[in-house]
Amino acid sequence: MNTILLQAISNPDVNLQAILPETIVAVTGIIVMLYDVFAPKQKNVTTVISLIGLAIAAYFMYSMWGGGPTTSWNGMIANDPLRISFSLVLLFVAAVTILTSTVWSERETVPVGEYHALLLFATFGSMFMASGNDFVIIFLGLETLSIATYVMAGLRKSDLKSNESAMKYFILGSFASAFLLYGMALIYGATGTTNVALIAERIASPTFPGLLLMGGAMLVIGFGFKVATVPFHVWTPDVYEGAPSPVTGFMAAGPKAAAFASFIRVFVIGFPLIGGATAAGYLHESWVTALAVMAMLTMTVGNISAIVQNNVKRMLAYSSISHAGYAMVGFVGAGVAKTPEVRDAAIAAVAFYLLTYAVTNLGAFSIISLVGQKNDRRTEFEDYNGIGFKSPVIAFSLSLFMLSLLGLPMTAGFIGKVLVFRPALEAGSVMLTTMVVVAVVNTAISAYYYLRLIVVMFFRERTTDWSEPKMPVGVAAVLLITIIGVFYFGLFSGSWIEKFVTPSAPTAVQAAK
Amino acid sequence: MDNFNIMDYAPIGVMFLVAIGFAVSQIMVTQLIGPRKRTATKLMPYECGKDPVGSARDRFSIKFYTVAVIFLLFDIEVLFMVPFAVAFKKLLQMQQVTSISYGTIAFVEILVFIATLVVGYIYVWKKGTFDWGLQARAEARAEARAMVAAKKAELAELRKAA
Numbered sequence: 001m002n003t004i005l006l007q008a009i010s011n012p013d014v015n016l017q018a019i020l021p022e023t024i025v026a027v028t029g030i031i032v033m034l035y036d037v038f039a040p041k042q043k044n045v046t047t048v049i050s051l052i053g054l055a056i057a058a059y060f061m062y063s064m065w066g067g068g069p070t071t072s073w074n075g076m077i078a079n080d081p082l083r084i085s086f087s088l089v090l091l092f093v094a095a096v097t098i099l100t101s102t103v104w105s106e107r108e109t110v111p112v113g114e115y116h117a118l119l120l121f122a123t124f125g126s127m128f129m130a131s132g133n134d135f136v137i138i139f140l141g142l143e144t145l146s147i148a149t150y151v152m153a154g155l156r157k158s159d160l161k162s163n164e165s166a167m168k169y170f171i172l173g174s175f176a177s178a179f180l181l182y183g184m185a186l187i188y189g190a191t192g193t194t195n196v197a198l199i200a201e202r203i204a205s206p207t208f209p210g211l212l213l214m215g216g217a218m219l220v221i222g223f224g225f226k227v228a229t230v231p232f233h234v235w236t237p238d239v240y241e242g243a244p245s246p247v248t249g250f251m252a253a254g255p256k257a258a259a260f261a262s263f264i265r266v267f268v269i270g271f272p273l274i275g276g277a278t279a280a281g282y283l284h285e286s287w288v289t290a291l292a293v294m295a296m297l298t299m300t301v302g303n304i305s306a307i308v309q310n311n312v313k314r315m316l317a318y319s320s321i322s323h324a325g326y327a328m329v330g331f332v333g334a335g336v337a338k339t340p341e342v343r344d345a346a347i348a349a350v351a352f353y354l355l356t357y358a359v360t361n362l363g364a365f366s367i368i369s370l371v372g373q374k375n376d377r378r379t380e381f382e383d384y385n386g387i388g389f390k391s392p393v394i395a396f397s398l399s400l401f402m403l404s405l406l407g408l409p410m411t412a413g414f415i416g417k418v419l420v421f422r423p424a425l426e427a428g429s430v431m432l433t434t435m436v437v438v439a440v441v442n443t444a445i446s447a448y449y450y451l452r453l454i455v456v457m458f459f460r461e462r463t464t465d466w467s468e469p470k471m472p473v474g475v476a477a478v479l480l481i482t483i484i485g486v487f488y489f490g491l492f493s494g495s496w497i498e499k500f501v502t503p504s505a506p507t508a509v510q511a512a513k
Numbered sequence: 514m515d516n517f518n519i520m521d522y523a524p525i526g527v528m529f530l531v532a533i534g535f536a537v538s539q540i541m542v543t544q545l546i547g548p549r550k551r552t553a554t555k556l557m558p559y560e561c562g563k564d565p566v567g568s569a570r571d572r573f574s575i576k577f578y579t580v581a582v583i584f585l586l587f588d589i590e591v592l593f594m595v596p597f598a599v600a601f602k603k604l605l606q607m608q609q610v611t612s613i614s615y616g617t618i619a620f621v622e623i624l625v626f627i628a629t630l631v632v633g634y635i636y637v638w639k640k641g642t643f644d645w646g647l648q649a650r651a652e653a654r655a656e657a658r659a660m661v662a663a664k665k666a667e668l669a670e671l672r673k674a675a
Contacts, residue, residue, distance in 0.1 A: 011613060012615065012618050030632050037635070
């Protein structure tokens with residue numbers, strides 16, 4: 001009876017536990033929003049509520065390691081190391097950003113509760129970008145993340161720079177979203193499915209091979225915009241400079257990691273190399289080549305443009321572009337991997353790289369927020385002149401973050417770089433080896449502007465007066481977490497890398513151990 | 514499409530006829546029996562009072578935008594609830610045939626959806642979006658207080674004179 005109907009609707013694969021962390025973040029966001037509207041004078045209550053919510057979500061996310069089905073909700077939600085490791089990075093970024101923004105919400109009249117709610121909604125969207133195994137989920141996550149971030153960029157309503165930042169981000173961001181959506185539609189036209197795992201099976205014999213390539217190209221543009229790769233990077237410096245500093249730190253770490261998560265899932269898992277299939281082989285070859293060229297361009301343009309900047313926030317914006325390039329080296333390495341083990345290790349390396357970048361970058365931006373004072377007045381290089389021995393805590397920790405961004409041994413940045421360069425080098429192809437060489441040369445170039453900030457702080461005379469900013473508890477906590485993080489991931493990173501590779505579901509590999 | 518029957522679309526056709534008939538009849542009735550006062554304002558292209566000549570770069574109150582956003586909120590609510598209502602009966606039937614609880618899941622999902630919208634509604638309400646005359650009301654209140662004070666002073670003077 002009614003068999004036709006039953007075939008049309010498959011079993012609703014409800015698995016609330018699989019999306020529990022995301023749900024917790026969303027509910028926390030709603031609670032924060034409602035609390036703020038009933039008690040608009042509060043400043044710290046929503047901070048505490050958000051931190052508790054993020055901690056609970058992180059606990060449940062962490063406990064997913066080594067359990068549960070690999071997919072749920074009819075294959076829409078993945079449950080693999082890629083999802084869990086990136087989601088943990090995203091939750092960490094959100095928590096640290098909330099702590100950092102205590103400095104800024106205290107001295108300025110920004111709507112704190114709304115900011116926390118938006119941050120939580122952005123995190124919710126970005127977690128779905130990491131867990132989405134279906135184009136629809138990925139796009140919904142991306143939009144939730146983007147809309148919240150557009151608003152956060154313009155949170156200083158009366159500041160023209162902040163308005164400019166929000167406006168540019170909004171217009172260019174919606175443009176990029178349109179490209180992404182169009183690419184998804186074309187891929188759907190070529191394969192007849194939006195599920196990433198099914199696409200991977202069907203690209204061997206697509207209905208229209210041409211659509212596959214065009215769709216892939218559009219997806220590169222859409223995701224390339226979100227992770228800020230050259231030539232889709234032009235928005236980055238203006239948006240990062242105008243947005244309030246804690247928000248800039250969040251944008252450089254959170255949305256970038258989320259976009260990388262779905263970028264990797266769609267391309268590495270969705271468009272693999274299939275032996276004997278011409279269309280799939282051509283698609284794989286073209287995206288690997290395109291991304292390798294983009295990675296080289298991204299690193300070079302990012303680093304060279306960063307050299308000539310006089311504003312620290314712009315400098316870090318270009319630095320974030322070049323770091324997206326380094327992460328793409330590992331991404332391309334994952335794309336050319338011959339075995340699933342090598343591929344998963346490369347993906348874990350990218351996740352770990354973004355974790356180290358998040359730790360370092362959030363630390364740097366907490367100091368920039370602190371030094372920036374009200375409305376980020378002091379963000380030029382000159383404003384850092386000679387503060388080295390007058391405010392040693394600020395200067396030494398900022399120096400440490402710069403060295404970690406540069407990738408000095410013993411810091412987190414070094415391990416991250418080694419890990420992302422290795423899979424590309426081991427692939428043994430000429431193009432990928434060139435890419436790694438370009439990356440190493442770029443690291444040397446980047447030393448100029450990272451060290452410049454240190455030189456400015458310690459060896460320049462200060463002409464204007466300097467009053468050390470009062471450090472709130474939140475920022476002190478951020479500094480403690482990030483400094484410990486930089487050393488911890490630099491020296492004892494082994495356990496985390498291993499964790500990032502561990503499959504969530506018991507597989508044959510685990511059974512053999 | 515093998516069992517296509519044009520008569521299935523008859524209700525839509527009737528709906529069209531009713532809509533056109535209603536619109537035409539309303540305009541005709543007002544034209545026929547409505548009183549006419551030809552003043553300068555009434556004969557302007559836009560009867561709402563908007564000046565048809567002048568700069569197009571007018572400023573609108575931000576309230577219009579917030580109202581538009583709230584309209585969108587409820588518009589989408591209906592947009593989602595109509596397909597839900599259409600499918601719900603069928604899902605309940607399927608729940609009885611199979612042992613899978615299609616109907617319950619759909620019902621809970623629509624409740625979650627409405628709850629999210631209600632949260633948005635509470636939020637905009639508490640933010641004062643529906644309060645259009647905050648400033649005007651404050652001014653009126655101040656004016657009323659001034660009037661009361663003046664009246665009291667007048668009364669006191671009268672009493673003193675008495």
